[in-house]
Amino acid sequence: MLMNNNEVILLKYGEIVLKGANRHSFETVMIRELRRKAEKCGSFDISYNQSTVFIRPLPGTTEEQFNSMYEAAGRTFGFNAFCRAAVFEKSVEGLRHGIREYIVPKLAGKGSFKCESKRADKSFPLGSPEISAEAGGLILSELDRIRVDVHSPDAVVDIEVRGDGIYLHIGQEKGAGGIPVGTGGRGLSLLSGGIDSPVASFMMAKRGMKIEYIHFDSFPYTSEQALDKVVTLARILTDYTGPVFLHAVSLTEIQESLRASCNEEYFTLLLRRFMMTISERIARNFHCSALITGESLGQVASQTLEAINVTDSAASLPVFRPCIGLDKEEIVRTARKIGTFDTSILPYEDCCTVFTPRHPKTRPSLEKVLAEQAKVDFPGLCEKAMVTVRDFGLK
Numbered sequence: 001m002l003m004n005n006n007e008v009i010l011l012k013y014g015e016i017v018l019k020g021a022n023r024h025s026f027e028t029v030m031i032r033e034l035r036r037k038a039e040k041c042g043s044f045d046i047s048y049n050q051s052t053v054f055i056r057p058l059p060g061t062t063e064e065q066f067n068s069m070y071e072a073a074g075r076t077f078g079f080n081a082f083c084r085a086a087v088f089e090k091s092v093e094g095l096r097h098g099i100r101e102y103i104v105p106k107l108a109g110k111g112s113f114k115c116e117s118k119r120a121d122k123s124f125p126l127g128s129p130e131i132s133a134e135a136g137g138l139i140l141s142e143l144d145r146i147r148v149d150v151h152s153p154d155a156v157v158d159i160e161v162r163g164d165g166i167y168l169h170i171g172q173e174k175g176a177g178g179i180p181v182g183t184g185g186r187g188l189s190l191l192s193g194g195i196d197s198p199v200a201s202f203m204m205a206k207r208g209m210k211i212e213y214i215h216f217d218s219f220p221y222t223s224e225q226a227l228d229k230v231v232t233l234a235r236i237l238t239d240y241t242g243p244v245f246l247h248a249v250s251l252t253e254i255q256e257s258l259r260a261s262c263n264e265e266y267f268t269l270l271l272r273r274f275m276m277t278i279s280e281r282i283a284r285n286f287h288c289s290a291l292i293t294g295e296s297l298g299q300v301a302s303q304t305l306e307a308i309n310v311t312d313s314a315a316s317l318p319v320f321r322p323c324i325g326l327d328k329e330e331i332v333r334t335a336r337k338i339g340t341f342d343t344s345i346l347p348y349e350d351c352c353t354v355f356t357p358r359h360p361k362t363r364p365s366l367e368k369v370l371a372e373q374a375k376v377d378f379p380g381l382c383e384k385a386m387v388t389v390r391d392f393g394l395k
C-alpha cells in the first residue's frame with residue numbers, strides 16, 4: 001500500500017541539545033546513521049531544524065517501507081522521542097483541514113484528549129493557546145462522546161506550527177536515548193553467546209561508542225553453530241551499533257595447554273587473562289581504546305572483586321563493565337527489549353563451559369594465579385592465537 005504522502009517521521013533530540021559549540025558534529029553523525037538506515041528501508045529525504053529531524057518519504061514509498069524506517073528511527077541513539085506526523089498548509093484553514101482529516105479519525109473511541117501547541121513561526125495569526133482552542137473546539141464538534149482532560153487525557157494532540165507547515169501528531173514514543181554512535185570513541189567488546197555481553201555492548205553503543213567485537217571459540221569443542229549464534233547476536237545489534245566487525249579467535253590450544261599443565265581451580269581465571277591480553281592486542285590493532293565485558297559483580301566465581309582484579313591486570317586498556325551493578329533480572333529486561341534474549345538462550349556451548357573447573361577459585365590472589373600462569377608459555381600461546389583470527393564484517 002502506498003503512503004499517505006503528507007506523513008513524515010519526526011525525531012526529537014535527546015541530551016545533545018545540551019551540547020554547545022560541537023553540537024553540529026553530533027548532528028552530522030546522527031544524520032549519517034539515519035541516512036544509512038534509510039537506504040535499507042526505501043527512499044527518504046532527511047533534514048534537521050530546531051532540535052528535530054524530519055524524515056520524509058519520497059513518492060512511491062510504501063506503508064511497509066515507512067514502517068520499517070519508523071522502527072529503525074526508534075533504534076537510533078541521540079533521540080528522546082519520535083512520532084509519525086502529518087504536515088498541512090500553514091493557515092487556520094490548513095489547521096482545521098488537518099484536524100478533521102488526520103486527527104479526528106485517530107481519536108475515535110477515545111474518552112478524552114488535550115491539545116498542546118507550539119508556534120515556532122511567530123508570523124502565524126493565532127498564538128499557541130488560540131491554536132489549541134481552535135483545534136479542541138473542532139474535535140469536540142466532530143466527535144460526540146469525547147471530552148477535554150488536561151490532567152490525564154487518553155490522547156495528546158500535538159500541533160507544531162513550523163516554517164513550512166503545520167505538523168500534527170498524537171503523542172510520541174520514547175526514543176532510544178543516548179548519544180550518537182561514533183561520537184564516544186571505539187571499544188572492543190568481548191562478545192560471548194550469553195545474555196550479558198550483548199547488553200553490555202548495547203549500553204556502551206548507547207553512550208556513543210563505536211563497537212567492534214571479539215569472540216573466542218574452541219573448535220572442535222565448540223560448534224560452528226555456537227559461532228553462528230554470536231554472529232546473529234552481533235547482527236541483531238547492528239540496528240543500534242551500525243555496521244560492525246567481529247573477530248573470532250581460537251582458544252583451543254590455550255585451553256588444552258592449561259588442562260595439561262595447570263591446577264584445575266585456576267582454569268577459568270587463566271583463560272580470562274588470556275582473553276584480556278589477546279583482546280588488548282586486537283583492540284590496539286583496530287584502534288580501539290577500551291575493552292568491554294558483560295561482567296556483573298558477584299554473578300559467578302570469576303566475577304568476584306578479587307577475580308576481576310586478577311583479570312583486569314592482564315590488560316592495560318580501560319575495561320568497561322556496564323552491567324557491573326545490574327541484577328540478572330535487569331540485564332534480561334534489556335536483552336528482551338533490544339531483541340537479543342531469544343538468541344542468547346539458545347543452548348550452544350561456550351568456550352568457558354568447556355573444561356569448567358568443579359571448584360573454581362573465588363578469592364584468588366594474583367601471586368598464585370601468576371605462579372600457575374608461569375606453567376604455560378603465556379606470550380607464545382597469545383602469539384599463536386593471534387594467527388587464528390577470522391574477521392567478519394556485519395551490517
Ligand code: ATP
Pocket residue numbers: 189190191192193194195196197198214215216217292293294295299300302303350351352
Ligand atoms: P555472558 O552472559 O555475557 O556470557 P556470563 O555471565 O556468562 O556473561 P562469563 O562467562 O564469566 O559471564 O563471561 C564474562 C564476560 O567475559 C562476558 O560477559 C564476555 O564479555 C566475556 N566472555 C566470556 N566468554 C567469552 C567468549 N567466548 N568470547 C568473548 N567474550 C567472552
Ligand code: MG
Pocket residue numbers: 192193194195350352
Ligand atoms: Mg557466558
